[in-house]
Amino acid sequence: MQRIGVFICHCGSNIAATVDVERVTEALAKEPGVVYAVNYQYMCSENGQQLIKNAIAEHRLTGIVVCSCSPRMHEATFRKTAEAAGLNAYMVEIANIREQCSWIHKDIEEATEKAIVLARTAVAKILLDKPLTAGETGVTKRALVIGGGIAGIQAALDIADAGYEVDIVEKRPTIGGRMAQLDKTFPTLDCSACILTPKMVDCAQSDKINIFSYSEVEEVKGFVGNFDVKIRKKARHVDETKCTGCGVCMASCPSKKGLNEFNMNLNNRPAIYIPFAQAIPNVAIIDPEQCLKLKSDKCGLCQRKCGVGAIDYKQEDSFVERKYGAIVVATGFRPIKLDNFNEFGYADNKDVVTSLELERLMNAAGPTKGTLLRPSDGKHPKVITFIQCVGSRDVSGCGKPYCSKICCMYTAKHAMLIREKYPDTEVHVFYIDIRTPGKNYDEFYRRAVEQYGVDYIKGMVGKVYNENGKLMVQGSDLLDNKQIVIPSDLVVLATAIEPDPSVRDIATKLTISIDTNDFLTEAHAKLRPVESPTAGVFLAGVCQGPKDVPETVSQASACASKVIGLLAKDKLKGNPCVSHVDENMCTGCSQCEQVCPYGAITYIDKEFRIGGGKTETRRVASVNPAVCQGCGACTVTCPSGAMDLYGFSSAQILKEVEAICKR
Amino acid sequence: MQEITTTHKPLIVAFCCNWCSYAGADLAGSSRLSYPAEVKIIRVPCSCRVNPIFVLKAFQRGADGVILCGCHPGDCHYSTGNYHTRRRMALMFSMLNYFGIEKERTRIEWVSAAEGAKFSQVMNDFAKTINELGENRRLEDLRCKK
């Protein structure tokens, strides 16, 4: 016989103000199987938990029902409480009488009645609960970082620093990511390359870090602690082990029409190239679209010039399969495409540029060697107009509904740098709001206005059009309540950022969820911000939400500490709420195997006694509890009911249905 | 047995997957987005855990409406669970209608963890439909009624 205790939480007044907790207590005390019912102000508090522990001992409880907030909030808390009092952690059920009851109902009568039904339903379920023990699995002491931007670099360095092996998979030919393209960083204005490249070098030099550049994740199998990942090393047509990065090949290449992606396509590069001087790995790559040899089997100059014989035109994609214990996703972002924003004339005017293009135009390693020249005629722009929120905070559907978060700060940075370097330049900034929370951020922005005399105009820009070689920026000045037109030489669009499109594919492979804006969803928005809902997969950088460099680095380090915490364990406790098969019932029909997304079900031929001293061999299903994730797809597919799920058994759910439908 | 009342109090069973819809219900709660108290939620790990037997059981026991909520297709925490749900329930709901259960009494909705407002709106809408339909013809047999 089960002896159930019911614990009703007031949650301060959150529950007690709308649910008559005394009545719930009285009603539940009378339920069959319930031997003790009590209510308390805060069940999750230390005193509340102590009350539960005492009751378990005093009333020899075999299971507890806590009527409180959502199980997503405190189920784990109360499981620990039960365990501490000697109960099995899975002899705990939560009746969600806060989110599903007190918070959405106003009428006390109605809410109280519903709370009683919800509590009874939980009692009906727990009466069929059985103690469960989680299985244990080993942990592969190696982490995979997907994405080699600053987020991935930081995470990898921190994990390596703790003594674990890390592999970085970067789809581009070099690590460094977006930060490598930046000129200066706010709010200190130190050069981006100066702070990033040492970290890149550290990655290359670390004996714990292995970089798979120009590579992509092909396939992911397994589960926390034991991921099996197949990595596709795309053919770069240059032997990484031989290439010294001398650059002779680049100089010899006759094809020079390739667009320089690193410089935002603002200038050209040869067909064989090293993305930028500090690239890691410092190895050349051939662009098959541009290479004459690969396209038409003519040329072959680079191969002849290469002193170490590193060029291999016949190289093909290769695959590496590795095991990992944890995975960090750091796939980063890109500026959105501006196809929906014709009003700003981006497609038609070379001198309308995005902020990331401006970064390259101002960078000493950029196409203009750091002198700010406008792309159309190479002249110094005298009037520069910035337009903020291009595609951000846009509910029209053309852009993104969210704030890209970094634009206010980098626009202030750009304005300031230009005014400092070229004091004769006039700088205007159209903004909707200025958002500069963060340490030394607002001060930074104010310096732009107060010290550097940047003209900030509150208002939206209606259109940008070319008139006699001038870019006419027509907008409204909301503070002066008038329409203005600013003839400009260069227009800079603070373009919204969006997750790199590769994230969708990665999310599917890792079975982690994505929100409507393609940002990866964290396990808990506030309390588990760097974990994905899939155990063992962590999120760093803009793939999870817009953020600047310091925030990205913080999140990456947080990820690393989570990964280290995971890899430090020798054994992981699994989820005991997995499928199991009643072999006596199983017919071996194979349907469960066909619906299992994890390949957790296999079949074995087993001998069964059939009475009269005889045996028969039957084919029966067998579940690998370490691989099963507990979705329950198999349980419904099984016609004989041989498959069932621990923690959510068919009999339990039927009892819940009955309890709810009891009038 | 309870005394017979003239006004029928509707009963709605909502199966919610733990990862999306149950979280969506939590969000509806924490956003104080109300929906009728006749909606009672049963938490399941995934919508694909919902056996058609559960739906039938609910109707047998006097439920007036049954709704399944899961992650949006493509967003299943278990990657493919809700695709199975979609097929199974399309067939099961069609069959229930074949047996004379009004098609409005069964519903599937995809509600993400971020869609607290949608959850509340779906439940309000469903409850309104069920209220309008009134008491369900129970799936019972004449032979047993005697």
Added chain:
Amino acid sequence: MQKIEELMYKRASEMLESGEVDRVIAWKKGETCYDVSPATFTKDNLEGFVYDAFCGANLSKYLVEESKKGGKILVFLKPCDTYSFNQLLSEHRIKRENVYVIGIECQGKIDANKLQKKGIDGILSVEEKGDKLTVKTLYGDKEIAFEEALSVKCETCKSKEFAVSDETIVLNEMRDNREKRFEAVERLEKMTEEERYAFWQAELSKCIRCNACRNVCPACTCTHCVFDNDKSGIAGKANADSFEEKLFHIIRSYHVAGRCTDCGECSRVCPQNIPLHLINRKYIKDMNEFYGEYQAGAAVTALNPIVDFTKEDVEAATVVGGKK
């Protein structure tokens, strides 16, 4: 048909004699000519071996138990039974190498009840002559249109092709009437919800839970049925207060959905004449319409639509409706 019976008997005795097979599953005469039942024959005993218009039973299911006994079995399968056989193969219920399949001609099987309803009593034997049926009775010979005597399951024969066979015995061209297959389901679909409810209420209230449908169904081959399992929460209860019949039949048909080959055995054996096949056929029709044509048992390797999916599948709301 007598000719076919002779050929079948000949092959059966040959194969038993030569030791090619150890046992034969076929039909056996009963007390009356229409009381035919499936039986296992051995070398020493082929008495009662029969094949005529009353031999409606689908023999494929009997292979599940029979093949466990070892040895090789010869089975005679009508075209529609071969689908069940294939389906059982795909579910690993029969080992193909243990069975020798002879596909046999079938022009549809007849229902003695239908003859009796037409006032034909004292039936001694029947003889097929093209689309006519001659019935020898105690009161003389009677002749009726073959179609009028067809059993329900054969009124809408889905196929005259053998999905699988090692050899066939076919003398005449076989008729099918597959275009009529979904007519009855469509009639029900056209009714109002109230009418449908009343229809099934009336039909299923006749159910006496004898389990004949389950026992004969070649898709119902579970080692233990979920309705017999106390732990399942839906085990059949003697003192059931409501719904058990509808729950049983809806779930039984759901459990065989995508595996049911539409052989019609459930309706054939129902002592209460409940048109159970109309439940299974609704699933088949829905699956065909929602997910594309599928015939269970047509191929051993095909994936049952109910365990399959596509990302673009229709929503329940689209196909069933449901939103006001």
